[in-house]
Amino acid sequence: MVSRVIPVEPFDLVVFGGTGDLARRKILPGLYLRYLAGQMPPDARVIGAARGDLTDDEFRKTVAEAIEEFVPAARRDAAAIAGFLGRLAYVAIDAKGETGWARLKELIRDDVVQAFYFSVAPALFGDLAERLRLHGIAGPQARIVVEKPFGRDLASARALNATLAQHFTESQIYRIDHYLGKETVQNLMAVRFANILFEPLWKSEYIDHVQITVAETVSVNGRGAYYDKSGAMRDMVQNHMMQLLCLIAMEPPYHFDPDAVRDEKLKVIRALDPVRPEDIVRGQYRAGGDEGSYVEHSENPDSRTESYIALKLNISNWRWKGTPFYLRTGKRLRARESEIAITFKEPPHSIFDDDRGWRENVLVIRLQPDEGMNLKVMIKEPGPGGMRLVQVPLDMSFADALGDAAQDVPDAYERLIMDVIRGNQTLFMRGDEVEAAWAWTDPIIEGWEARGHRPQGYDPGTSGPEDALMLMHRDGRRWREIKA
Ligand code: BG6
Secondary structure, eight states: OOOOOOOOOOEEEEEETTTSHHIIIIIHHHHHHHHHTTOSOTTOEEEEEESSOOOHHHHHHHHHHHHHHHSOGGGOOHHHHHHHHTTEEEEEOOTTSSTTHHHHHHHOOSSSEEEEEEOSOGGGHHHHHHHHHHTTOSOTTOEEEEOSOOOSSHHHHHHHHHHHHTTSOGGGEEEOOGGGGSHHHHHHHHHHHSOTTTGGGOSTTTEEEEEEEEEOOOOOTTOHHHHHTTHHIIIIIIIIIHHHHHHHHOOOOSSSOHHHHHHHHHHHHHTBOOOOGGGEEEEEEOOBTTBOOHHHHHTOTTOOOOSEEEEEEOBOSTTTTTOOEEEEEESSBSSOEEEEEEEEOOOSSOOSSOOOSOOOOEEEEEEESSOEEEEEEEEEOSSSSSOOEEEEEEEEEHHHHHTHHHHTOOOHHHHHHHHHHHTOOTTSBOHHHHHHHHHHHHHHHHHHHHHTOOOEEEOTTBSSOHHHHHHHHTTTOOOOOOOO
């Protein structure tokens, strides 16, 4: 199976923060890979814009280095790299002053798709949006792309939305949550809404509970200053995990259409109950191996920021009342592993004498690594000796099932940037969605700030703090193992 590449329309894409970390690691290598795949039309151009005083050639050199560092050797093709670099230009620009804007205006064409990627601190979003308009650079169809964090609470998110709305309409604003660009995350929708098999059972009547795990092995070393103001709740739960939860819990949209999908996700967020303090466990990693502790990485000796969080959520609607969702995410854990596990209830009555108590079916959707699906079903244990039951996996790795096409999937950023050019907002967050997520998050964070709550320490290489186990044990359930 070979993946199909449909070229997009001609475009001018300006990357503000074009020499910054995200641009180097993800945006520019991602654009090169789309070029390599043949998706970029001959007259598409990418313009880096940042404060530094670089020539076009100096910028090209930084991009060549980024490709060298962040694109796997097998996909580095000298001719393609040269061709891609030929599409690049650079403008030294001052977001808060007048430098560079006239040159940018000269460069931008108004008969192609115009996209402006704000890969800069959110404090500059307003300045950039205003200058793009004031200088007559962004036409009526222009798109702007903004990165997370989109605010740090409801008030700041509202203020950001209001600022952007002065210059751009909602249909021009693309708020990135890169989890939505991951192939397997999109697969959640395919699995749910392209199969009849699961949907009739997809409700509290049949589902005992849902576990969502995003475990990471990395520390926050090198980005402690950002992370210490954020913590796992703002960095991962309010956005990435909330999106996963929405895709699992939402009602079927009437069509795979941006607003239809986002309307349904919004309803889920609005139906979330406030979380009780006893349903939250916060953790902070200790020193271990050859790495320092969280506190050392954050450079704040008294930091109470969490690098791990586990919480139990309830969704108050007809479908989910009575089915808890358990979420956990953390840094420096035993393995990098993201998955969603849906545990079904046991059959109402057993006709077998075998009474070993593991009759529930579990559907596991593995997001990363080794993307795939696994459905645990009961069968008869082979051999004589009566009807003894055993649980076995129906295991499908997407790589095995799809061959090369599964190896070739674009990275989340590649996919999302091409969606911006196509004008498809389905995988981007709408302003009201982000605000609703903050409205749910704020009281949780305010609660522990008011109490001066201290996270519990945990050792690196484990599955997190002890109390997280209790969160499930007390409900007679347990977390799935994070496997090294
Ligand atoms: C980012 C967070 O948004 O997502 C990081 O800021 C986190 O803290 C990262 O490590 C995880 O993304 P991925 O794609 O590696 O799962």
